[in-house]
Every structure is written in structure tokens, then in C-alpha cells.
Amino acid sequence: MTTELRVLEPAEWDEWYGMLELAFGGVTESPEERGLYRELTEFERSIGVWDGESCVGTAGAFSFRLSVPGGALVPAAGVTMVGVAPTHRRRGILTSMMRRQLDDVRAGGESLAVLTASEPEIYGRFGYGVTAYATRATIDTNRVRLTVPEGTDDVTLRQADPAKASGACEAVYARRVTARPGMLARQPGWEKQALVDPVSERGGASPRMCVLAERAGEVVGYARYAIKPDWSYAGAEGVVLLKDLEALDPAAEAALWRFLCSIDLTSTVRIHSRPVDDAWQHLVSDVRRCEPTQRDALHLRLVEVGAALEARRYQAPVDVVLEVADAFCPWNEGRWRLTADATGVTCARTDEPADLALSVRELGAAYLGGVSLTSLAAAGRVRELRDGALVETSVAFGSPVAPWLPHGF
Known part of the structure; x- marks a missing residue:
């Protein structure tokens, strides 16, 4: 050939x-x-x-x-x-x-x-690790009730044309990006992705709709969704198909979820991809009736180990020497000393003895803070070479919120 x-x-x-x-x-x-x-x-x-x-x-x-x-x-x-x-x-x-x-x-x-991988097993051999997961769920709104926080009733909702409301939605999204690892700052043109809605892909559902959450005249959240009507002998059993939802505060987010779960002639809200620690799970009265499941969402690779580890911050001080294996990108192979505290981060090559041994794939999985190094060690994919180094480093790599990819590409 x-x-x-x-x-x-x-x-x-x-x-x-x-x-x-x-x-x-x-x-x-x-x-x-x-x-x-x-x-x-x-x-x-x-x-x-x-x-x-x-x-x-x-x-x-x-x-x-x-x-x-x-x-x-x-x-x-x-x-x-x-x-x-x-x-x-x-x-x-x-x-x-x-x-x-x-x-x-x-x-x-x-x-x-x-x-994002069509077949997750493909990309590990090229050094990619699964770094963020997503939750799918089907909320049975006939059986599930929501308990919302104080201030939810102060939020007003307004139906809007998705295209005309795009600017307001993008402004909310832009304010949310840095709050959660894994989110993508929208480059010019990407705002159009949420508006592409071909009839051939609807599967009998309505055109995409948009509802804005407002407080004192300011847009503080939005949800884009479609409705797939359905009927049985007992009555309406329509499905709300959530496309995306963002909000600037808990009350605005709860108002949007309450709206989605109470649309007339529907009995289900179907969630395609949400963060694994998403707030709706704590608003519902019975999470079992929502049947949440998880799957891989974002795969990440460190192309330059030193620069990548210096680019993020750590939730606890750490001083650790990592022995990194990377057969596909051998420039990353070897020992790296990562030092991080409140004053900053450095990661440089070193000849000092290693504290942890792992491949670049495990570094990619742990990079955004949603996969712990301790769990990878339990699977035999990280080796502790200095007592205490595993817990110290795993805690430092963690994130207070789960990483999440808001849309595919």
C-alpha cells in the first residue's frame, strides 16, 4: 500500500x-x-x-x-x-x-x-486518559418532586426564540466556564452548534426551544430543550429532551429544573449529558426514579508534561517526584518534580528519586481532578515509591467540583 x-x-x-x-x-x-x-x-x-x-x-x-x-x-x-x-x-x-x-x-x-471517543479503548495506547465523565438520566416527573432553595420564586422565566436569545445564553455560559474544569471557552462560531436543529435529527420531537431565567431584568440562566409528544390510553406521556442548561446561582438553576419537570403533557425529562455532581440530583425527591448512569466523556493527554502540570493549580501543597512513562511521546519520559503551594507551581526535570511511578495516561486521567490517583493505584496503574506520596499527591490533584465537557466536538 x-x-x-x-x-x-x-x-x-x-x-x-x-x-x-x-x-x-x-x-x-x-x-x-x-x-x-x-x-x-x-x-x-x-x-x-x-x-x-x-x-x-x-x-x-x-x-x-x-x-x-x-x-x-x-x-x-x-x-x-x-x-x-x-x-x-x-x-x-x-x-x-x-x-x-x-x-x-x-x-x-x-x-x-x-x-471524545467513539470507542474508548482506542486512544489509551496514544496516551489519552479518561478525565471527565457525564451523567445520563430519565426523571420520572409523575413520581419525583423537587425541593428548591430559598429565592427560587424570585426568578422569572421567559420563553425565547433560541436564535434571538443566543447572545444572552452565551453571556451566561462565558461566566460559567472557569467555574468547572473541562469546560471549553467558546471560540467564534461555536455558539452556532447549539442552534443546529435539523428536522432529520429530531426523531419526532419539536423544534428546539429556549427558556430564559431572569432576575431584576438580568438573564441569570437558560435551558434549551425539545419536547417529544407521546400518548398512551392513560393520557399524555410526553418527553422533555434537555439540550443544555446553565445558571449563575442555585435559585436560578432550581427554577429552570422546576420548569422542565412541570411542563404540561409531559411525564419525563431526559438528560443526555450533565456533570456527575450536578445539582438536580439533590433537588429530586427520589434519585432512583431518575435512573442516573455514567459514561466517559472527555479524554485528555499531556503533550508537554512540565508545562501542563504548571498550568493548573492544586488544592493542597504538594512536593512530589513523578516517574513518567510515555512511549508514544518519549520527550515526556523520565522524572519530573512537581512543587505547588499558595505561591505558585513549578514542574521541572530532576534526577531525584521518584515518589510515584505512572504513565502519561494516568496523568491525563487525573489532570482535571475528577479521577483520583488513589483509585488508579488500586487498579495497579500508579505505584507508590515513597510512603505517603500517593495520598498527598491525590489530594493535591483533586477538584472541589467534578470536571465536565459541556458539548461535543
């Missing part, structure tokens, strides 16, 4: 994206979706593998800023649109694209790469 890996040209996009659709089952996306991702594609960060005149592999990256513990927004490559033609699997094409991509990310000065 003779193939060529090269940067994507704008004129090649349709064939390149068509190959990606083929790799994901051959269903052509709607013109609205295709148009958005054509607009968002960063051609200089997109690569294709070509066998003659046919595209047989795709990979791209978006230039994101990722919220990390401590509130900093760190440049990160959002790895995306990765696919290999069914006829060309197991020939090293994916590995060659991952190799080129991580080399480019490093050359561009980004210390982190993130992705």
Missing part, C-alpha cells in the same frame, strides 16, 4: 468529510450540520491520508481553551473527525495520523490535547 498523509486543502473537504461519514456508518449528515463543520474546520490543523485519489483517513483539531483546576483557560488541541476507511483498517493509518498530530500540537506550543 502506498499512501500519502498531507494537510487538507479546502477543495478536498467534501471528499474528506464524506470519508469520515463512511467510517461512522455511511449516513450523510444534514446540510445544516455539514455546513457548520465546514465553517469550523481549521484546515491547517486537518490532515488526510490518501490512497491514490481516494481519501482513506481523516483527523483534525480545533484550537480550544480548556478550563483547568484553578480557573485558568489553557490552550488545548481538540482532536476531532478521526476516521479510517473500512477497507484500510489495521494498516497503521490511525497511528500515523496520531503521530503527526501530536508532533504538530507540540510544535504549536499546546501542552494538552483532548478528544
